Amino acid sequence: MLKEKYQDEIDEILSRYPVKRSALLPLLYLAQREEGYVTEAAMQEIAGILKLTPPQVYETATFYTMLNLKPVGKFHLQVCKSLMCALVGSDTVIGWIGTKLGIKPGETTQDKLFTLSIVECLAACGTGPMMQVNDDYYERLTEEKLDRILADLRQTGTSSLKTGPFMWPEPAAAKSGT
Amino acid sequence: MAGTGCGEIGDINHLAVRDSIRGDCSHFTRDKTTFMKTYEPILLKNMIQPGYTGSLPEYERAGGYQALRKVLGKVTPAEVTAVVMKSGLRGRGGAGFPTGVKWGFLPKDYQGPRYLCCNADESEPGTFKDRQLIERDPHQLLEGMLLACYAIGAASSYIYIRGEFVLGAKILEAAITEARAAGYVGKNILGSGVSIDIWVHRGAGAYICGEETALLESLEGKRGLPRVKPPFPATHGLYNKPTVVNNVETLANLPHIINRGAEWFASIGSPPKSTGTRVFCVSGHVARPGNYEVPMGITFRELIYELAGGMRSDKKLKAFIPGGASAPFLTPDHLDVKLDFESVALAGSMLGSGGVTVMEEGTDMVWAALRLMEFFYHESCGKCSPCREGSSWLVQIMRRIVNKRGQMADLETLTDLCKNIAGRTVCAFGDAEVSPILSTLKHWRHEYVTLIHAAEAANLIRPEPAGAKH
Numbered sequence: 001m002l003k004e005k006y007q008d009e010i011d012e013i014l015s016r017y018p019v020k021r022s023a024l025l026p027l028l029y030l031a032q033r034e035e036g037y038v039t040e041a042a043m044q045e046i047a048g049i050l051k052l053t054p055p056q057v058y059e060t061a062t063f064y065t066m067l068n069l070k071p072v073g074k075f076h077l078q079v080c081k082s083l084m085c086a087l088v089g090s091d092t093v094i095g096w097i098g099t100k101l102g103i104k105p106g107e108t109t110q111d112k113l114f115t116l117s118i119v120e121c122l123a124a125c126g127t128g129p130m131m132q133v134n135d136d137y138y139e140r141l142t143e144e145k146l147d148r149i150l151a152d153l154r155q156t157g158t159s160s161l162k163t164g165p166f167m168w169p170e171p172a173a174a175k176s177g178t
Numbered sequence: 179m180a181g182t183g184c185g186e187i188g189d190i191n192h193l194a195v196r197d198s199i200r201g202d203c204s205h206f207t208r209d210k211t212t213f214m215k216t217y218e219p220i221l222l223k224n225m226i227q228p229g230y231t232g233s234l235p236e237y238e239r240a241g242g243y244q245a246l247r248k249v250l251g252k253v254t255p256a257e258v259t260a261v262v263m264k265s266g267l268r269g270r271g272g273a274g275f276p277t278g279v280k281w282g283f284l285p286k287d288y289q290g291p292r293y294l295c296c297n298a299d300e301s302e303p304g305t306f307k308d309r310q311l312i313e314r315d316p317h318q319l320l321e322g323m324l325l326a327c328y329a330i331g332a333a334s335s336y337i338y339i340r341g342e343f344v345l346g347a348k349i350l351e352a353a354i355t356e357a358r359a360a361g362y363v364g365k366n367i368l369g370s371g372v373s374i375d376i377w378v379h380r381g382a383g384a385y386i387c388g389e390e391t392a393l394l395e396s397l398e399g400k401r402g403l404p405r406v407k408p409p410f411p412a413t414h415g416l417y418n419k420p421t422v423v424n425n426v427e428t429l430a431n432l433p434h435i436i437n438r439g440a441e442w443f444a445s446i447g448s449p450p451k452s453t454g455t456r457v458f459c460v461s462g463h464v465a466r467p468g469n470y471e472v473p474m475g476i477t478f479r480e481l482i483y484e485l486a487g488g489m490r491s492d493k494k495l496k497a498f499i500p501g502g503a504s505a506p507f508l509t510p511d512h513l514d515v516k517l518d519f520e521s522v523a524l525a526g527s528m529l530g531s532g533g534v535t536v537m538e539e540g541t542d543m544v545w546a547a548l549r550l551m552e553f554f555y556h557e558s559c560g561k562c563s564p565c566r567e568g569s570s571w572l573v574q575i576m577r578r579i580v581n582k583r584g585q586m587a588d589l590e591t592l593t594d595l596c597k598n599i600a601g602r603t604v605c606a607f608g609d610a611e612v613s614p615i616l617s618t619l620k621h622w623r624h625e626y627v628t629l630i631h632a633a634e635a636a637n638l639i640r641p642e643p644a645g646a647k648h
């Protein structure tokens with residue numbers, strides 16, 4: 001149960017809004033953080049906390065693509081395929097990942113480590129091709145970089161190749177550019 | 179505190195006067211080594227300094243929170259609105275509505291709560307400026323929000339940030355904590371008696387939540403379906419209370435306008451209608467994609483060929499999108515169009531969110547239009563039938579044509595469908611989704627025809643026998 005484990009955090013979330021229902025997305029995120037996806041039990045509990053009916057929670061949860069209603073792998077690889085990334089090779093990246101991991105878009109590897117999803121624009125159009133893995137962005141992907149990221153994720157659970165606070169072009173180049 | 183603060187503002191104002199005396203074209207200097215024009219950055223000024231992390235002490239050292247000190251308890255909210263109105267600042271999210279005018283729509287005599295929502299749902303394909311403004315200089319945005327809250331009389335404000343920007347949300351939350359500890363956010367700010375709170379609210383992956391009323395619905399914990407307008411958010415917004423929704427870049431401009439004056443701001447760009455700078459996001463087949471802050475009114479040629487380094491290879495430019503996925507495509511003939519609201523509109527497109535996507539020779543325009551159409555199909559919220567059903571139909575026809583299974587009648591159906599979607603939906607999404615198809619049909623119709631001829635030649639479709647009945 002979320003309530004027993006995260007009472008303080010739930011109270012803090014509720015304190016931000018004058019109307020309880022506004023806390024719905026933050027609480028669904030909390031549920032997803034706990035289980036890796038949003039379970040039906042969690043949706044019912046959240047409905048109770050916010051004094052909503054379960055269908056009210058369900059209708060909201062099903063609208064948003066970032067809320068997983070089914071389990072995903074430990075690392076959720078989400079590759080952008082919108083035009084800007086496609087112009088600089090996102091389809092190739094999707095192909096590489098498919099070959100390297102032996103999965104098609106929408107599938108999870110047998111060891112439950114990786115899920116591959118194809119997504120729409122993630123606002124990294126100047127640094128494509130790119131993908132998001134769980135909370136982190138990985139940009140200007142090359143096959144070599146992708147190999148390192150996958151190896152890093154397997155070994156350490158994260159990778160130093162992820163993007164930090166974003167700026168492109170990088171400061172030195174930007175100074176002469178702007 | 180006030181003494182040193184005013185001194186600094188005085189100095190800045192002095193520069194502003196000098197800038198404005200020099201006139202609008204003196205906003206740039208020429209780099210001696212490259213002979214390339216360089217422009218004075220405003221929004222990116224701090225972050226391009228080597229080592230600048232965007233922390234509160236660094237932001238303060240760079241003159242941060244002086245605008246807030248200048249107005250709190252010293253200038254009335256109405257005067258702040260008047261300054262913003264006079265500056266000519268227009269919304270940087272896409273629609274370009276004058277910011278001060280938007281604020282002015284709030285009811286003057288309403289006693290209950292009012293809200294400010296910062297639209298950080300940056301989702302327009304081709305746009306990635308807000309992400310940089312948030313992650314590299316969060317206090318600049320917070321100060322802008324505090325100024326806007328003060329002007330409209332809001333005690334609570336929310337930053338609606340797209341769910342994927344996890345790092346951005348963390349950076350903003352840390353910055354709010356810093357600002358709260360320093361007395362810039364919270365109760366009785368800097369002893370002025372004014373109280374303003376700011377919270378970060380993460381979206382969860384829905385393009386439509388960048389539309390202001392869908393954003394409000396989402397913030398209320400519902401599906402992000404745009405509301406029918408009127409009533410407008412100015413009177414019936416968040417929780418049915420008077421609300422202003424402003425884009426990140428719009429808000430980030432406010433401290434500078436307060437510090438340096440409306441006249442200074444209004445002298446930059448293409449006055450009187452497109453004032454100030456824009457952070458243009460260049461993507462696609464250019465040598466140096468990225469964010470470039472320039473005064474509005476420079477040409478696409480300069481942005482693409484000088485700042486972004488021209489094409490990435492010896493292939494020539496074939497097409498570009500001037501303002502995000504919702505803006506109709508333009509051709510090399512439009513390279514000398516100026517990057518301001520009016521000029522781009524006159525050329526048949528829109529400046530939109532400032533996302534400029536460049537395509538080289540060899541890019542299949544029908545494929546490009548299909549990719550954007552797939553985006554709109556995926557992101558249609560489903561509220562209005564023309565958009566929900568139309569986007570699905572458009573994608574099916576486009577896929578058929580790209581896969582060489584199209585027929586000539588498809589072109590007529592495409593045009594007909596587009597006409598029945600645009601202008602017939604609750605929000606502007608309907609107008610946006612037809613622009614890639616209509617503009618590519620206008621400029622590159624022959625590419626559609628070639629694909630259809632290929633389909634006919636391959637005999638993949640059989641002509642209907644004469645007299646056939648269904």
